[in-house]
Amino acid sequence: MNAVFETFKLRAEAVSAEVHRFPRKNEALDFILHYLHDVGISETPQTGAVWASCPFLDGFDQKQLSSQLPGLSFDVNREASAEAKVGISQLDWAIANTGTLVQDAARVDQRLVSTLPLIHIALIRSDRLVPDLPSALSKIRPEQTNYISFITGPSRTADIERVLTIGVHGPEKLIIVFFDGVCDEPGRVN
Amino acid sequence: METKFRESIDKAVHNPNLTGALGRFSEAYRISRAKAYEGYDFEALRTQIAERKSYAASHLDELADLFTRNAEARGTKVFRTNDPAQVREYILNVARENGVKSVVKSKSMASEEIHLNKHLEAAGIEVGETDLGEWIIQLAGQTPSHMVMPAIHMTKEEVATVFNEQVEEGQEPDIPKLVKFARGKLRTKFLNADMGITGANIAVAETGTLVIVTNEGNARLVTTLPKIHVAIVGLEKLMEKFDDVVPVLTALPKSATAQLMTSYVSMISGPVPNTDGTPKQLHVILMDNRRTEMSQDPKFKQAMQCIRCASCLNVCPVFRLVGGHVFGKIYTGGIGTILTAWFDALKSSDDIQSLCIQCGNCTEVCPGKIDIPGLILELRRRLAVEKGQPLAQKAIFSVVNKRKLFHSMLRAAYVMQKPLQKGNFIRHLPFFLSDMTEFRSLPAIAEAPLRDTIKKIKQPACQEKIALYAGCLIDFAYPEMGESLVKILNKAGIEVVFPEGQTCCGAPARYSGAYEVAAQNASDNINALLANDVTYVVSACPTCTVGLKHDFISTFESLGQTDSLPRARQLADKVIDFSSLVKKLVDEGRLKFKEGQQLGKITYHDSCHLKRTLHATQPPRQLLTQAGYEIAEMYEADMCCGMGGTYSLKLPEISAPILERKLVNIKNSGAPVVVMDCPGCVMQIRGGLDKQRSTIRVEHTAQRLADELE
Numbered sequence: 001m002n003a004v005f006e007t008f009k010l011r012a013e014a015v016s017a018e019v020h021r022f023p024r025k026n027e028a029l030d031f032i033l034h035y036l037h038d039v040g041i042s043e044t045p046q047t048g049a050v051w052a053s054c055p056f057l058d059g060f061d062q063k064q065l066s067s068q069l070p071g072l073s074f075d076v077n078r079e080a081s082a083e084a085k086v087g088i089s090q091l092d093w094a095i096a097n098t099g100t101l102v103q104d105a106a107r108v109d110q111r112l113v114s115t116l117p118l119i120h121i122a123l124i125r126s127d128r129l130v131p132d133l134p135s136a137l138s139k140i141r142p143e144q145t146n147y148i149s150f151i152t153g154p155s156r157t158a159d160i161e162r163v164l165t166i167g168v169h170g171p172e173k174l175i176i177v178f179f180d181g182v183c184d185e186p187g188r189v190n
Numbered sequence: 191m192e193t194k195f196r197e198s199i200d201k202a203v204h205n206p207n208l209t210g211a212l213g214r215f216s217e218a219y220r221i222s223r224a225k226a227y228e229g230y231d232f233e234a235l236r237t238q239i240a241e242r243k244s245y246a247a248s249h250l251d252e253l254a255d256l257f258t259r260n261a262e263a264r265g266t267k268v269f270r271t272n273d274p275a276q277v278r279e280y281i282l283n284v285a286r287e288n289g290v291k292s293v294v295k296s297k298s299m300a301s302e303e304i305h306l307n308k309h310l311e312a313a314g315i316e317v318g319e320t321d322l323g324e325w326i327i328q329l330a331g332q333t334p335s336h337m338v339m340p341a342i343h344m345t346k347e348e349v350a351t352v353f354n355e356q357v358e359e360g361q362e363p364d365i366p367k368l369v370k371f372a373r374g375k376l377r378t379k380f381l382n383a384d385m386g387i388t389g390a391n392i393a394v395a396e397t398g399t400l401v402i403v404t405n406e407g408n409a410r411l412v413t414t415l416p417k418i419h420v421a422i423v424g425l426e427k428l429m430e431k432f433d434d435v436v437p438v439l440t441a442l443p444k445s446a447t448a449q450l451m452t453s454y455v456s457m458i459s460g461p462v463p464n465t466d467g468t469p470k471q472l473h474v475i476l477m478d479n480r481r482t483e484m485s486q487d488p489k490f491k492q493a494m495q496c497i498r499c500a501s502c503l504n505v506c507p508v509f510r511l512v513g514g515h516v517f518g519k520i521y522t523g524g525i526g527t528i529l530t531a532w533f534d535a536l537k538s539s540d541d542i543q544s545l546c547i548q549c550g551n552c553t554e555v556c557p558g559k560i561d562i563p564g565l566i567l568e569l570r571r572r573l574a575v576e577k578g579q580p581l582a583q584k585a586i587f588s589v590v591n592k593r594k595l596f597h598s599m600l601r602a603a604y605v606m607q608k609p610l611q612k613g614n615f616i617r618h619l620p621f622f623l624s625d626m627t628e629f630r631s632l633p634a635i636a637e638a639p640l641r642d643t644i645k646k647i648k649q650p651a652c653q654e655k656i657a658l659y660a661g662c663l664i665d666f667a668y669p670e671m672g673e674s675l676v677k678i679l680n681k682a683g684i685e686v687v688f689p690e691g692q693t694c695c696g697a698p699a700r701y702s703g704a705y706e707v708a709a710q711n712a713s714d715n716i717n718a719l720l721a722n723d724v725t726y727v728v729s730a731c732p733t734c735t736v737g738l739k740h741d742f743i744s745t746f747e748s749l750g751q752t753d754s755l756p757r758a759r760q761l762a763d764k765v766i767d768f769s770s771l772v773k774k775l776v777d778e779g780r781l782k783f784k785e786g787q788q789l790g791k792i793t794y795h796d797s798c799h800l801k802r803t804l805h806a807t808q809p810p811r812q813l814l815t816q817a818g819y820e821i822a823e824m825y826e827a828d829m830c831c832g833m834g835g836t837y838s839l840k841l842p843e844i845s846a847p848i849l850e851r852k853l854v855n856i857k858n859s860g861a862p863v864v865v866m867d868c869p870g871c872v873m874q875i876r877g878g879l880d881k882q883r884s885t886i887r888v889e890h891t892a893q894r895l896a897d898e899l900e
């Protein structure tokens with residue numbers, strides 16, 4: 001597991017993603033809240049954060065989180081996402097040898113929070129890490145969903161003078177947050 | 191050749207921004223591509239892609255039906271047509287029915303193929319390209335210069351000017367700022383668009399899935415924000431199984447941009463909800479436009495294996511000089527020439543097919559395993575059949591076909607060249623022929639051809655005999671290369687016979703599309719070379735060797751002359767190139783190098799046919815090392831020297847700069863001698879160095895080795 005994780009981290013960082021890993025969910029949450037605070041999430045326009053509903057949130061009080069951090073919204077729509085600085089969502093699988101995240105993205109909010117804001121925070125359960133593309137495609141198949149998204153690093157272009165430039169249409173920053181399962185709630189794994 | 195075409199070449203080779211950017215890119219690409227494939231078995235991977243794509247091409251109809259059924263079952267509307275006009279009509283109808291005022295597109299070459307933008311705009315619909323490079327050239331009113339990097343020919347200054355003039359004043363030539371500006375401007379377009387148009391990289395029949403690959407993320411927005419998504423998918427994108435996605439997705443990013451994976455891949459198998467909760471309208475147009483016909487053509491079927499990675503462009507010595515604009519159409523480079531011939535018209539490829547120098551670089555990297563140069567030759571052949579051959583060419587080839595006349599003319603040329611000759615070179619030719627000597631000197635025709643001088647060599651009587659096929663250049667310009675070969679084989683106790691009936695190998699005719707002439711050359715040579723009882727037929731010219739070993743057979747096959755095949759194969763089995771033969775003799779202990787020699791530095795140039803068709807890169811290097819030379823490898827040793835047979839005569843404006851690069855690399859190796867296995871390369875490189883008055887010696891491997899054996 002650790003070797004596979006290290007490979008993922010290496011590959012993802014090589015394409016300018018940030019990778020973090022926490023043994024517990026609430027540590028992951030703390031990290032995210034701190035991060036949102038640090039980048040100045042607030043209620044003023046262009047500084048909000050949108051968080052698409054996901055299993056990670058189970059057991060957390062969303063109302064309380066919003067009031068703790070004004071500007072953080074769990075009501076994801078087109079306008080809010082277009083205005084937001086940060087989007088947060090949980091992804092379903094991670095592919096180690098390319099540093100890729102994979103998601104059932106049929107729900108539109110999943111795509112809105114990961115395409116429109118400048119920063120995307122991607123949550124992923126550590127046990128959802130697979131070694132390569134074939135293993136990922138054996139887990140998530142088109143029979144199950146109409147839209148599968150693969151995300152590898154932030155949005156990029158080299159269309160002007162072949163100079164790599166990050167953040168053209170999609171996020172300019174991708175922060176990947178692994179969490180190892182739900183140790184604080186014994187017997188339950190999301 | 192049309193003057194317009196010549197002018198476009200001239201413009202391209204004299205555009206330093208273009209050739210500079212493409213040149214630097216091709217150098218960087220070679221390294222980064224290799225790195226991306228580290229740990230992968232490229233041959234196995236491309237064999238798998240070729241097999242799966244070829245399967246699909248053989249089952250197009252069936253897969254299109256299957257795709258349609260599966261996609262429709264999930265609510266997608268599928269429309270299939272052979273007619274580009276119907277594609278446009280369909281999209282315009284959808285637009286009208288839904289009151290579409292603005293469209294955002296993520297890159298789709300299929301839509302360019304049918305000039306969709308023009309028609310949408312004519313109907314009053316605003317069309318925005320959203321791929322940054324595509325948007326830039328759309329604003330600039332230009333065509334793409336590369337299939338993957340459409341604006342590679344523009345500098346940041348030019349981009350800033352385009353933005354200033356077409357979008358908003360005040361943009362500085364600073365790349366991150368320009369990108370940010372584009373992001374902001376295009377964001378509004380995304381949010382306001384009523385319809386999104388995309389292509390697809392793969393269409394999976396068994397699941398009705400579209401696979402769309404991008405780096406910028408524009409396809410995700412195009413398929414998410416507007417309420418209607420139209421995908422225009424060429425039939426060649428169909429693949430049978432979902433698992434077929436794996437090899438293509440593994441190769442495409444590595445070959446296209448040397449990435450392990452692109453930033454985004456979307457797999458869409460049916461309509462998804464819109465942002466307001468309504469279901470998206472999803473239309474897939476399966477566009478034929480002669481793809482079915484192509485898949486049924488025994489030669490061109492393999493072009494359906496293309497995954498549009500553009501790596502064939504990136505390694506092409508001609509493309510990196512001229513870029514995409516000279517192709518005049520949406521598809522560019524070698525494969526683009528082939529696609530244009532089919533999707534546009536055969537005659538549209540008339541000029542551009544001549545750009546291919548037949549070096550074969552692309553065949554080494556193509557993930558679809560397509561024989562691009564082979565298909566271009568086939569285009570040439572078909573064009574020659576369709577429009578007949580130019581008169582002058584016909585006259586020349588009819589001479590080549592009469593061996594005795596041809597040979598006596600070459601002898602006469604020796605007398606006529608005298609006033610122009612300086613030493614072994616002709617440095618200037620008068621009149622229209624001067625193009626030929628502008629960038630390199632030409633070899634003088636030898637006083638006596640090899641067919642005469644070989645008779646004067648006292649060969650030991652040996653049991654084993656090997657036939658020498660000289661080829662025109664060695665026979666008439668460089669007999670000393672043949673003499674060296676005789677000397678070497680004699681030392682191994684082998685007598686060299688020179689079948690008098692041998693004539694031109696037919697390469698010039700074949701490479702010009704004159705297959706009948708080539709077939710006649712082939713027959714004459716087969717008769718001459720099979721007449722003696724010999725263990726091998728050896729040639730010191732790789733192009734001739736390829737002719738004898740492969741091209742005779744394929745020429746007969748193309749012309750349906752199956753009767754000639756058995757003897758052509760019989761000859762092919764006996765044919766071997768000079769270095770491979772000598773290496774074999776050394777390995778068998780029949781030849782020995784002088785002990786303990788230290789002969790200093792040399793550099794070796796790989797000739798295209800020797801490397802990429804005969805795959806003999808090691809034998810000459812090993813022989814030279816065993817003889818006592820230290821090989822100082824030059825940069826891009828296996829890059830074409832620009833000779834390409836008659837290419838250097840037809841397109842001197844391209845041949846010259848290719849040679850120029852080669853000469854720089856030779857000089858930078860620091861070696862006082864450059865060695866190669868091909869008399870054609872010797873002619874080009876020696877001529878180029880002579881023009882520059884360089885003291886670097888240029889020799890055939892045979893000449894370098896002849897004196898170093900016991």
Ligand code: SF4
Pocket residue numbers: 495496497498499500501502503525555556557558559560562
């Ligand atoms: S022909 Fe081969 S190398 Fe060229 S674009 Fe197609 S797949 Fe790529």
